[in-house]
Amino acid sequence: MDGETTRLVVVALGTIAAALFAQIVAGAFNSRNTIAGIEAARLAAETQREADRDMEHERWLRDRKVELYTEYVELAHNVRDSLGEVKVGVQTDVKPIFEMIRRLAKLAHSVRVLCPRLLNQSAMEVTKSLHAITAVLGDILEAKPEAQKKYSEALDDFQEHMALMELRITQDLGIDWAA
Numbered sequence: 001m002d003g004e005t006t007r008l009v010v011v012a013l014g015t016i017a018a019a020l021f022a023q024i025v026a027g028a029f030n031s032r033n034t035i036a037g038i039e040a041a042r043l044a045a046e047t048q049r050e051a052d053r054d055m056e057h058e059r060w061l062r063d064r065k066v067e068l069y070t071e072y073v074e075l076a077h078n079v080r081d082s083l084g085e086v087k088v089g090v091q092t093d094v095k096p097i098f099e100m101i102r103r104l105a106k107l108a109h110s111v112r113v114l115c116p117r118l119l120n121q122s123a124m125e126v127t128k129s130l131h132a133i134t135a136v137l138g139d140i141l142e143a144k145p146e147a148q149k150k151y152s153e154a155l156d157d158f159q160e161h162m163a164l165m166e167l168r169i170t171q172d173l174g175i176d177w178a179a
Helices: 003-088 095-114 117-141 147-173
Strands: none
Touching (some): 003 095, 095 117, 117 147
């Protein structure tokens, strides 16, 4: 082999070695970029999963609150109506009313667990006002003087507390009545 051929072979081998080295370096960078891309995709999926879980929990909590609020408000109004029926003599058995009041107190405890503090306070005030109506009702049935006035005051107190609770419920659920 003459000198020129040797030089050409050395240059060709150098070129091949440089190309191989370039491929190895490029492969290393591509591998690193691929790993970084996979990690970014994993983080994005994890973040999305957490966001979905949070949204699902918020939806579950809102649905539970709607059920609880609906049941509580309906039962409170039924107790008030039943007490009115006893007052005017349409209904004489008060045992079902006391059962409804006990159920209302249990619902008030659920409100305490799931709902904001102000709604808990409202539920307790509504429950207390129904107890006050019940206490005055005994005086009405015994025809005690001033019983009618006390009953009206207790009923007004209930209506006031119930209206405030219903307002707080709409605020908690994000319902805009003006819209």
